[in-house]
Amino acid sequence: MAEQLKAIKGMNDILPPHSARWEWLEDTVRALMRRYGYQNVRVPIVEPTALFVRGLGEVTDIVEKEMYSFEDSLNGDKLTLRPEGTAGVVRAINEHSFLYEGGKRLYYIGPMFRHERPQKGRYRQFHQVGAEVLGFAGPDVDAETILMSAALWRDLGLAVGDDVRLEINSLGQPEERRAHREALITYLQSHEALLDDEARRRLHTNPLRILDTKNPALQAVVEGAPRLIDFLGEASLAHFDAVKQALDAAGIAYRVNPRLVRGMDYYNLTVFEWVTERLGSQGTVCGGGRYDGLIEQLGGKPAPAVGWGLGMERLLLLLEEVGKVPAPVVPDAFAVVLAGTPLPQVLATLEALRAQGVSVLLNPAGKDGPASPKSQFKKADASGARFALVFGPDEFSRGEVAIKPLRDGGEQRLAPLADVAGWGPGLRAAG
Ligand code: ATP
Ligand code: MG
Numbered sequence: 001m002a003e004q005l006k007a008i009k010g011m012n013d014i015l016p017p018h019s020a021r022w023e024w025l026e027d028t029v030r031a032l033m034r035r036y037g038y039q040n041v042r043v044p045i046v047e048p049t050a051l052f053v054r055g056l057g058e059v060t061d062i063v064e065k066e067m068y069s070f071e072d073s074l075n076g077d078k079l080t081l082r083p084e085g086t087a088g089v090v091r092a093i094n095e096h097s098f099l100y101e102g103g104k105r106l107y108y109i110g111p112m113f114r115h116e117r118p119q120k121g122r123y124r125q126f127h128q129v130g131a132e133v134l135g136f137a138g139p140d141v142d143a144e145t146i147l148m149s150a151a152l153w154r155d156l157g158l159a160v161g162d163d164v165r166l167e168i169n170s171l172g173q174p175e176e177r178r179a180h181r182e183a184l185i186t187y188l189q190s191h192e193a194l195l196d197d198e199a200r201r202r203l204h205t206n207p208l209r210i211l212d213t214k215n216p217a218l219q220a221v222v223e224g225a226p227r228l229i230d231f232l233g234e235a236s237l238a239h240f241d242a243v244k245q246a247l248d249a250a251g252i253a254y255r256v257n258p259r260l261v262r263g264m265d266y267y268n269l270t271v272f273e274w275v276t277e278r279l280g281s282q283g284t285v286c287g288g289g290r291y292d293g294l295i296e297q298l299g300g301k302p303a304p305a306v307g308w309g310l311g312m313e314r315l316l317l318l319l320e321e322v323g324k325v326p327a328p329v330v331p332d333a334f335a336v337v338l339a340g341t342p343l344p345q346v347l348a349t350l351e352a353l354r355a356q357g358v359s360v361l362l363n364p365a366g367k368d369g370p371a372s373p374k375s376q377f378k379k380a381d382a383s384g385a386r387f388a389l390v391f392g393p394d395e396f397s398r399g400e401v402a403i404k405p406l407r408d409g410g411e412q413r414l415a416p417l418a419d420v421a422g423w424g425p426g427l428r429a430a431g
Helices: 019-035 049-056 061-066 086-095 139-156 174-189 197-202 216-223 234-249 312-321 343-354 373-383 393-397 417-422
Strands: 046-048 068-071 078-081 104-113 125-134 165-170 254-256 268-275 284-290 305-311 333-337 360-362 387-391 400-405 413-416
Touching: 019 104, 019 139, 019 312, 046 049, 046 086, 049 061, 049 078, 049 086, 086 104, 086 125, 086 305, 125 139, 125 312, 139 165, 139 234, 139 268, 139 284, 139 305, 165 234, 234 254, 234 268, 268 305, 284 312, 305 312, 333 343, 333 373, 343 360, 343 387, 343 417, 387 393, 393 400, 413 417
Parallel strands: 165 254, 333 360, 333 387
Antiparallel strands: 046 078, 068 078, 104 125, 125 305, 165 268, 268 284, 284 305, 387 400, 400 413
């Protein structure tokens, strides 16, 4: 036998029955997006490397060590598998002057790629739902995007404030960050002996990111560091207050976490994360914030924006952890076809049912005809279908099919094929 090839480490196959949970999550997301007026956007998975280097910032974990970058072997172009969705969406709206007529609410669902150490909740190919609102500057939009994420948790059956908790912060504006940065560097320099290699390296390139360190040994230094929030001016504070007031009015609990910074450099003003205690150290399910400078930074006409991204694998792990995944999808009916029944007419009958929205599974006949009734009924039971449609040669030649309830009790009955167009309501699962 030929050697079997395997998937790349950290890149997962999503197979049935598990894939049904993904479809359920995607359906729930799409219904949510419709309610909030978001439109779907699909951009390439491969982009010029420069997009992410310029967009996310050179001294970020993602750009420094997590990107799958390669050269196009045909022309030497430097390309990268997208590690996140925002930069590509911004490139697309710039390229197509998409904000020309005004602001836009967009969302996407798709794979992202980061070269990380695979573990539970952390993969090399993972999937995000992303929401981006472009062209609106007010805090009402920050609040609405956060409220929309909270609505998604509710739609999925998660307890907001318990299964997932909201943390928010304000990163202010670039000039406020600069003043804080000076103070932070001075502070960190005075504690340089306590820093790890990475922190020392970042001291002058990106000291804010040191506050986001996962090294427990640095927590004490980080705790005592000057807080960005103390450097915010009136306008930034007013924006932050307005967001908080909107969350209060909607009854969404949050914790202001002054040390919350995010993994990309493009954020300003509001940043937030939804975190859970139920997934160990991979506890951030969703994160986002405002990124008013990015559109211009990537060559577009200046326009404000805000958005978030959520990790679908982590969200599904959390939903499984708290037992909030839907029951497996089962067919309405399972066709048991006994030897001697004309298959073309059986197939035509099933088509008439499917046209009415009935889901019917046919047990395929082998080369030697249908399997034994016993084996077919066993499969019908295992399928979870509510009804077996028993196609027997004698009944069929009289123009009848037996409908046998498999789960809710009740008698088997013979139904005239002439009425097949009316079977739908009786066979379809309620709702
Ligand atoms: P973390 O701090 O856990 O590395 P991050 O800040 O790098 O997360 P973002 O870039 O904000 O994550 O991406 C948004 C969401 O995507 C995260 O909150 C998380 O749910 C998910 N995510 C990020 N990286 C991964 C990964 N390697 N595997 C699975 N999900 C991921
Ligand atoms: Mg990360």
